[in-house]
Amino acid sequence: MTDLPPLYFSSLKPAACIRVSGEDAATYLQGQFSNQLERSERCAVTYGFWLSYKGKVEADSFVLACEDGTFLLLSYDCNASQLIEKLEHNIIADDVTLEDLTGQFVLWVLGGKKAPLFFEHVEVEVPQETVFTHAKEGYLFHGKHLREPHYDWLVPKDAFDLKVELEVWGKLKAVEIDLESARVLARVPAVPKDIGPGELPQEGGLADVGVSLSKGCYLGQEVMSRLNSMGSTQRQLYGVSFFGGIPQLPAKLFYEGRCVGELRSAAQSEQGSVGIALLKKRVGELTPILSLGENDTPCVVVNSCLTLLK
Incomplete structure (x- = not known):
């Protein structure tokens, strides 16, 4: 940053x-x-x-x-x-x-x-x-x-x-x-760019700042309570870094030939390009090097889960 x-x-x-x-x-x-x-x-x-x-x-x-x-x-x-x-x-x-x-x-x-x-x-x-x-x-x-x-x-x-x-x-x-x-360099998720109608707040590490688990009934409240008590999501936002220009966003990310997520936001820094990507957690936790095309050379380094950057 x-x-x-x-x-x-x-x-x-x-x-x-x-x-x-x-x-x-x-x-x-x-x-x-x-x-x-x-x-x-x-x-x-x-x-x-x-x-x-x-x-x-x-x-x-x-x-x-x-x-x-x-x-x-x-x-x-x-x-x-x-x-x-x-x-x-x-x-x-x-x-x-x-x-x-x-x-x-x-x-x-x-x-x-x-x-x-x-x-x-x-x-x-x-x-x-x-x-x-x-x-x-x-x-x-x-x-x-x-x-x-x-x-x-x-x-x-x-x-x-x-x-x-x-x-x-x-x-x-x-x-x-x-x-x-500045937002992307700070790895701050944006709605709806990084987390939108297809995602849960928890997938962006946003539940702590925008979801109440103690108030009464509201739209989506049952799902929020269930996630809090029974487990985690299958996807998560991660900070990534890569060399080269910024592709058209969102851009699919691949690992070992399989699509494992999307690059949602990106910005240039003095050290190269950085971004925010929504990835399958089982892949993101490996901190792998991903590619921007199914057969491209891996170039996108997964740095850390955004929930760890609070």
């Missing part, structure tokens, strides 16, 4: 930003979301999944509990219209309204050990890990792009330009990073 600068930033257009309101919003979301939303904290932020009845990951999101009783769903990469369709499908007699706000927001990402100095300069309160604070007409909370602490800053479009603010401040040089490459 490449060391990140003392102060870095990036920006992205979130794939989904949905406001959920109505008298039954809290109860409805609690019965659909994989993680515990009944929280005592004010301005709580919860990360989790929207599962199928088979426990497969159809989408992920943060859920921000706003003071007015509404909720804001934010997903980095899961399509807003598809998420709304899934949620609307399960609304029967509930008083719940879904409003797509995706095009109205931009997501800034700020991190590095010097980030608190900038927040102090702009007089913004740094949030605790499980809550958000209001900042510049938006919401500031801990992100999940990387393994080291960093912040997501969701603000209305054109309301705030973090890059300009950092330049005006000028006390420290802020480096704009390629967030996707």
Whole structure:
């Protein structure tokens, strides 16, 4: 993994930003979301999944509990219209309204050990890990792009330009990073790219961060409980490294002439290319050298299971 600068930033257009309101919003979301939303904290932020009845990951999101009783769903990469369709499908007699706000927001990402100095300069309160604070007409909370602490800053479009603010401040040089490459180099799984509708949270080592085993019934809950008590999955995400260019993704991976998984994400590093691959565990545990074609020379080195990188 490449060391990140003392102060870095990036920006992205979130794939989904949905406001959920109505008298039954809290109860409805609690019965659909994989993680515990009944929280005592004010301005709580919860990360989790929207599962199928088979426990497969159809989408992920943060859920921000706003003071007015509404909720804001934010997903980095899961399509807003598809998420709304899934949620609307399960609304029967509930008083719940879904409003797509995706095009109205931009997501800034700020991190590095010097980030608190900038927040102090702009007089913004740094949030605790499980809550958000209001900042510049938006919401500031801990992100999940990387393994080291960093912040997501969701603000209305054109309301705030973090890059300009950092330049005006000028006390420290802020480096704009390629967030996707940094994510892959840090071996952080992304939904739906690495773990999606065909996979379980456990296959990406994501159950600990997005699945509650103590809350009441929710869609996919029986499968989550069964996996926790009766055994493990047959597949797992692994970090891999290889030389050469990045193939078109996803790319099948072969061992001894048999397809054993897929390379899902990849990025270039100074030492070559690195990636995240979904592999059969019985093969991944051997830490073998895989090939990108059935008859190609083996070149993909399996490094470690992603669950060991927490």
